[in-house]
Amino acid sequence: MFVKVLVSNRGEIAVRLIRGLREMGIASVAVYSDADRASLAVALADEAAYLGPSPSSESYLRIDKILDAARRHGAEAIHPGYGFLSENAEFAEACAASGIVFIGPRAEAIRRMGSKTEARRVAIAAGAPVVPGTEQPIEDVEQAKAIARSLGYPVLLKASAGGGGKGMRQVDREEDLASSWRDASSEALRAFRNGEVYIEKLVVEPRHIEIQVLGDHYGNLIHLGERECSIQRRHQKVIEECPSPVMLLHPELREQMGTAALRIARHAGYSNAGTMEFLVDRDRNFYFLEMNTRLQVEHPVTELVTGLDLVEWQLRIAAGERLTLSQEDITWSGSAIECRIYAEDPERQFLPSPGKITHLREPAGPGVRLDSGVYSGFTVPFDYDPLLAKLAVWGPSRDRTIARLDRALAEYSIAGIRTNAAFFREILADTEFREGRLSTAFLDGFFARRAPDESGIEAEAAAAIAAATTMPRQTPAPVDRNNSGWLAAAREGMLR
């Protein structure tokens, strides 16, 4: 096993990796940009290397600086986490060229499965179902129209190199096809430097369910079951869970999808941890969508129900160990749900909310796992994505897990910036959520039926009492509605 590993990431995932390394007796090297000098990851790691200015293009995306740090600190391997360079085949190759182990699949596998069209071809060759559509990028509008007509509207345009919803357009009618293609292609070009777009049949209100796979360098491959990630906002996952509610009713679906995922992985020559994303329609037909060739944000959900440590297995596999688990060893116990705590304002169109955290109380107790990258006093930078922490909860049943998650969210309080922590409690209280009637359109429907909070006059009185008692009354300065004395005091920390 490795003696020292560099973590080329930041935030909660860097903390999770550093914790895992420490538990395995491996020294950890954190990296940091100017914005992250005071990060929790740097504070918890054994060593730390400075990368550069805050923009990720000058720090966490700089292959040269990261490899230089690994060399200086004597790290034998690099764990890329998710995002940043985690699915960058050149990075994996550069690591290998420097004699450093990249903890993930081989560069060829990243390249092959990182292209949506190529991954789709692999899935078809492996006999796994895919969403009906082309594998080839659109070449001209007439070709596109012919394909769309044969699939039947609505169709979806997707960027070949894409992800995160960029370069994606729904087309309901033929007359919109040409303009949507132009939009999608130019967006894809800007985002990925690759304007290729292809056409798929649009699966209406599908569930998004993914399968976790794990493979070693000796051809051993297993799956660790599913995570349902249907609750998404602008193609960003918000809540993930295992088991999927649909699998609670139809347990055979897990085996069917797991088998399909393994077939694809085997065909791709895949090793280390990876995730196959599928759409599942109302009749439980499933379609391979794409693969993520790295550790997922939501991996704690799988860890909680299987009792396995995905990061540990990533390291063991990368170090050349054999996967000693067989498919029969994998069991799923209870139910786990994860909420992604973002620095964003649910009341203002989820506008990002970076800034200093002035007060923080975190949930704990039975069944609660919190993977957080922040602390009270930390300034959340505006340079990176808004994920602050992941609150994942385990319980013996889905109902109990929902109740526990609600309990934990009620204990969570973050001041100074806005977060979506309390917003999750509204989702958890929603009947459709509780009944497991999920789809990627869930949040649209939820916002339409969302009711204003009416939780009683007494809670308002408690807030009024606390605010009135602690307001500095001796100086009743002129107050206006946008800048009341109390608010000004709160901003300046006088109430804290």
Next chain:
Amino acid sequence: MFVKVLVSNRGEIAVRLIRGLREMGIASVAVYSDADRASLAVALADEAAYLGPSPSSESYLRIDKILDAARRHGAEAIHPGYGFLSENAEFAEACAASGIVFIGPRAEAIRRMGSKTEARRVAIAAGAPVVPGTEQPIEDVEQAKAIARSLGYPVLLKASAGGGGKGMRQVDREEDLASSWRDASSEALRAFRNGEVYIEKLVVEPRHIEIQVLGDHYGNLIHLGERECSIQRRHQKVIEECPSPVMLLHPELREQMGTAALRIARHAGYSNAGTMEFLVDRDRNFYFLEMNTRLQVEHPVTELVTGLDLVEWQLRIAAGERLTLSQEDITWSGSAIECRIYAEDPERQFLPSPGKITHLREPAGPGVRLDSGVYSGFTVPFDYDPLLAKLAVWGPSRDRTIARLDRALAEYSIAGIRTNAAFFREILADTEFREGRLSTAFLDGFFARRAPDESGIEAEAAAAIAAATTMPRQTPAPVDRNNSGWLAAAREGMLR
């Protein structure tokens, strides 16, 4: 199920119970003394009732006040936690007389199993092994000498009504018997208002292993396996774990002890959660010692390996539900270890260290369960026991759990008062502990071989840099070794 339950306890266990009630959709009523108005339990409960002044004799031990609070708040049931009134048969009877459900066994069972001599008689009648000795209190010295001679020295004198080591004396030679009896008896009289003392054979360097049982009102009884609690200081448990290292090598012992525990419980007509304590000698002979007729402090260890929620089952059984689990449903997965975080000073004979917590960073992440009753800013009262929190960790194997616990302890920092948090890391690093060679004499041996911390000059330099940089240099007041400028500043919070 109940609609509202009063928690007649304080500290971490009150918080744990309030969390459990919330997860079950049951309203919670906290109680508090003057010292606990700002407690976490009061802050997290739905309702709160004032009991009285800080001494427990005027608050948490006042049956009349607690029942009055339950009536005023409309609570249908009372959970007593552990300690205080939890094993008080009169309290259970007073609840019943008030039409309030006492969440625990029936008063008769508390009374019968609460007396060590009576519990011993039950165990013998049930055919379970007990430590050789008398069942009857000592009547005179000659009788005592005869018994001790027949058992062979060393013997142990124990208080019939006792617990926590009070009224207990080891006797190695006949000439010490008379004076030890007098000491033990008068100590027992002071502590329990009952001076009865009996004699047992002393099992040399035994393991302390206990079995958790659970029974409903319809005769269904199961056991949830063991917890090894050999690491004790002055008969107070410090570290608890499941599986016991001895059971990892000899799994049949769990079933043997579990069966014995169930036999005793059945004979006693026991219902709700309870724990049978056993001594296990080097040859894996086990002897019933006593029973705790309540939830144990260390119940999280069992919850982590079985996935069951003991508090939930206590409530369901008390509400008259059937125990729907059979013995075959119970499985044990992985390894869990708990450390009791006490406000005490390991460098000064574990002197209690109450006071204000001025800074608190708590561990989190994979496999970590923290049940804490405190927060940054809370003043730990001197009126109650020093348990601040329980850090329980789960891992797939004992080695991994130890590594994870060490990682979590390294993340724990508590300022303002002294705690034993860092001291646990020394125990975890001890070879005998790591090899599972445990006995109730473990800590004596550990202190004898304990080495001074020599963790490098660089850590010292880091401390010196931080202290020197933040010391208010502009006022170099006269400093003496007992009250340096920096220390004074630290005390006044200037560094925080």
Next chain:
Amino acid sequence: MARRSPRRDAAVKLETVIRGRAGSISIVAETPGAKSFRYQREDGQLIEGEFSMEALDSGAWSVLIGGRTYRVEPGAPGELIVNGAPVAIELFDPRASRGRHGSSANRGRVNIAAPMPGKVVRLLVSAGDAIEEGQGLVVVEAMKMQNEMKSPKTGLVVEVRAKADSTVAAGEVLMVVE
């Protein structure tokens, strides 16, 4: 202890806007131990009685009203978190002059301020440009999300203070339009 006048600095009365609804809170502390409150909303709802309030950690309080317990913690600016749920709250001292009513957004000069800390990605207009209501003025990016700020009115760009690629604080004025 000598009994003092109950009203000497012990009474507070403030106007409130809580969850967008106007009201008022008054607090009377007759003795240090016995405090009472009266909270009235403009919709006529009223609650009053004794309460107890205790500081928890910095900025958080435990408030007991009639045996029920409320954990009041600081939240985002303009918000308190009560038992885990954010409550938007503003207080006004009626003894002080009331602030101006109504927004001046559609009259005279309007400052276009950054809604969040971030980086100015693109300037879409220049000083002197004629603009229409809803027209994009400037794009600010934070946390990988771009936010296009639109003109609240038809008129003219008076001043452009923002520079492309520069970092701005929340509330910083990027442009002035009129």
Next chain:
Amino acid sequence: MARRSPRRDAAVKLETVIRGRAGSISIVAETPGAKSFRYQREDGQLIEGEFSMEALDSGAWSVLIGGRTYRVEPGAPGELIVNGAPVAIELFDPRASRGRHGSSANRGRVNIAAPMPGKVVRLLVSAGDAIEEGQGLVVVEAMKMQNEMKSPKTGLVVEVRAKADSTVAAGEVLMVVE
């Protein structure tokens, strides 16, 4: 930026007692960005070099020395917690007058102070009593644990300040013996 004299208030030198061992720490901040230190122990061990220090939450710091990271957090009085391990530390300013050396415990009057906050359970002696070294004087209870305070010397009880059943703070003088 104009280069300033490196020594103007930027140099600190303090004596240290860390884990019971004497030494000294000096810190030089040449520029705000580049700081260096020198820590020397009386056993001759020495470490020096550049470092970086950054405040985390209140009272905690991240210190980087030669690429290694140290989390320094406040602990109990007289202690800092470095990467989760308590480090006893005292600092002295050599420019100030040094404190008296040696303990006065066995000469003249000695204050018997409470080692922890708690309750006085029993007084075992009265003013004027003759006492022997090691004799129990007073029992203080905290957290269900009784602590008997013993006399550091043979002599006389000069004064008894503690009252049975009263509450005492840590360090509060309970008795004076001589």
